[in-house]
Amino acid sequence: MKIVGLSGSKVGSKTRTAMNYIIERAQETNPEVDVTLIDLADYDIQFSDGRNYLDYTGDTKHVTKTIMEADAIIIGTPIFQASIPGTLKNIFDLLPVSAFEHKVLAMYATAGSEKHYLILEQQLKPILSYMKAQVVPAYAFIEEKDFLKKEIVNDDVFFRLDRLIEDTLLLAKTYQKMLEEKEASYGF
Amino acid sequence: MEQFRIDKDKGLEFGLYTLGDHLPDPHTGERISAQQRINELVELAKLADQAGLDFFSVGESHQEYFATQAHAVVLAAIAQATENIKIASSSTIISTSDPVRVYENFSTIDLISDGRAEIIAGRASRTGIFDLLGYDLSDYEELFEEKFELLLKINREKIVNWSGKYRAPLRNAEVIPRPKNGSLPIWRAVGGHPASAIKAAYAGAPIFLATLGGPASSFKNTIDAYREALGQNGYDPNEFPVATAGFFFAAKTTQEAQRATYPHINEGMKRTNGRGFPKQHFAQGADKRDVMNIGSPQEIIEKILYQHEMFGHQRYIAQMDFGGMPFDKLKENIELIATEILPAIRKYTAKKEDD
Numbered sequence: 001m002k003i004v005g006l007s008g009s010k011v012g013s014k015t016r017t018a019m020n021y022i023i024e025r026a027q028e029t030n031p032e033v034d035v036t037l038i039d040l041a042d043y044d045i046q047f048s049d050g051r052n053y054l055d056y057t058g059d060t061k062h063v064t065k066t067i068m069e070a071d072a073i074i075i076g077t078p079i080f081q082a083s084i085p086g087t088l089k090n091i092f093d094l095l096p097v098s099a100f101e102h103k104v105l106a107m108y109a110t111a112g113s114e115k116h117y118l119i120l121e122q123q124l125k126p127i128l129s130y131m132k133a134q135v136v137p138a139y140a141f142i143e144e145k146d147f148l149k150k151e152i153v154n155d156d157v158f159f160r161l162d163r164l165i166e167d168t169l170l171l172a173k174t175y176q177k178m179l180e181e182k183e184a185s186y187g188f
Numbered sequence: 189m190e191q192f193r194i195d196k197d198k199g200l201e202f203g204l205y206t207l208g209d210h211l212p213d214p215h216t217g218e219r220i221s222a223q224q225r226i227n228e229l230v231e232l233a234k235l236a237d238q239a240g241l242d243f244f245s246v247g248e249s250h251q252e253y254f255a256t257q258a259h260a261v262v263l264a265a266i267a268q269a270t271e272n273i274k275i276a277s278s279s280t281i282i283s284t285s286d287p288v289r290v291y292e293n294f295s296t297i298d299l300i301s302d303g304r305a306e307i308i309a310g311r312a313s314r315t316g317i318f319d320l321l322g323y324d325l326s327d328y329e330e331l332f333e334e335k336f337e338l339l340l341k342i343n344r345e346k347i348v349n350w351s352g353k354y355r356a357p358l359r360n361a362e363v364i365p366r367p368k369n370g371s372l373p374i375w376r377a378v379g380g381h382p383a384s385a386i387k388a389a390y391a392g393a394p395i396f397l398a399t400l401g402g403p404a405s406s407f408k409n410t411i412d413a414y415r416e417a418l419g420q421n422g423y424d425p426n427e428f429p430v431a432t433a434g435f436f437f438a439a440k441t442t443q444e445a446q447r448a449t450y451p452h453i454n455e456g457m458k459r460t461n462g463r464g465f466p467k468q469h470f471a472q473g474a475d476k477r478d479v480m481n482i483g484s485p486q487e488i489i490e491k492i493l494y495q496h497e498m499f500g501h502q503r504y505i506a507q508m509d510f511g512g513m514p515f516d517k518l519k520e521n522i523e524l525i526a527t528e529i530l531p532a533i534r535k536y537t538a539k540k541e542d543d
Binding site for chain 2: 049050051052053054055065068096098099101102182183186187188
């Protein structure tokens with residue numbers, strides 16, 4: 001099984017700090033799983049111009065292809081102007097319709113204000129659902145005060161992220177089993 | 189209809205088309221050479237001709253996993269190897285080609301084949317050709333419309349005067365050789381969305397409608413919208429043929445046909461489009477109401493007649509070689525088409541002698 005941790009911003013450190021923990025922890029607790037980090041800050045990705053993702057080159061092709069080959073994706077995102085960053089939305093725009101069919105998607109947000117708590121529920125989840133993802137219902141929400149000098153300093157955040165990883169893997173493994181059973185029943 | 193070489197009395201035409209894909213057989217992981225693939229396509233056209241099929245066409249795609257980029261050259265070989273079958277492109281990417289050169293090629297193929305050549309012009313679903321030939325993807329639609337219009341003009345007029353944005357002007361230009369009967373049938377390739385078909389109606393061109401899967405009734409909406417738009421633009425819808433194109437495979441039972449094709453289509457689409465064909469949708473394809481013609485010969489006959497009743501179309505073309513389908517399976521299918529499917533379709537759709 002392939003899991004991708006997608007850190008959705010070019011700016012700041014909180015989302016990446018939490019993602020570093022997720023990548024390390026997911027790999028440690030699930031050595032059989034192939035865990036890959038994609039931090040959009042590390043790549044130079046062009047804006048979507050509508051072409052098939054296979055027709056892009058360089059970083060844009062590498063990132064979209066890695067996402068398309070994943071079985072599960074954990075998206076981490078900051079909240080900018082009461083929404084997800086344009087860098088993250090561009091990734092969705094680069095992908096085909098129904099790109100997340102048969103994939104499990106989980107998410108967490110890092111935010112400067114607790115007032116942003118429902119942004120993921122109201123803005124990111126509908127996009128993932130439209131793209132046919134199996135969305136992990138519970139997400140994690142982390143605030144500015146939970147970080148100090150690029151470290152997580154609130155134990156509860158570790159617990160939340162551990163649960164997020166567990167829920168993602170549980171749903172991904174269960175979904176794959178159910179899908180295999182369903183597909184075998186077609187007889188072709 | 190005559191200008192498009194369609195004789196309604198003969199009933200629904202049946203043909204084959206290939207994208208010229210060059211993919212490994214998913215069962216073995218092996219891929220034949222590009223040379224063998226091209227030779228097998230010529231051979232397939234020959235068998236289709238001998239079996240009495242009406243039409244055979246070859247497409248161009250300028251990217252990995254394809255072998256017929258020079259589709260006009262392949263069609264010239266097919267013209268030489270066959271006798272009666274109509275031959276065409278499916279499709280020619282007119283946006284990134286020079287309409288003069290395209291016309292020269294296809295009227296030459298028309299002469300070689302003694303009047304059997306047609307052009308289906310499209311705009312490319314994958315766009316690697318824009319980078320390869322130095323075109324700007326943001327001109328996608330304008331390039332297509334301008335070049336298509338010029339292609340039609342060359343077909344209509346012996347001496348062409350034209351100027352546009354994407355090609356040098358033509359001044360009293362004579363595009364030669366002319367096709368055997370003065371002009372070629374030129375069609376537009378359109379996708380499932382009604383807007384694409386409506387734009388073909390604006391251009392006054394007959395359509396080839398791609399139908400990969402889904403209920404026939406959805407595609408009927410597109411065809412209805414096309415005919416309505418023809419009327420609104422001063423054309424007579426009865427003069428413009430409609431062709432449909434889609435997946436085809438015949439075997440003893442539905443399940444056998446699905447088993448034989450699904451891995452080819454799914455793995456092939458993953459490689460060429462970046463997404464497989466969902467099994468659930470493929471399973472629904474067996475339903476009589478779905479456009480996918482994969483099943484037993486009897487089921488396929490019923491489906492094609494059902495579609496014909498719904499669409500009132502003049503030609504159906506089948507894609508059965510996608511995704512590294514072995515050649516012996518294609519031969520078996522030609523046999524089934526010739527002995528079971530074609531006679532039934534002609535019997536039910538051709539005009540009866542005493543009508």
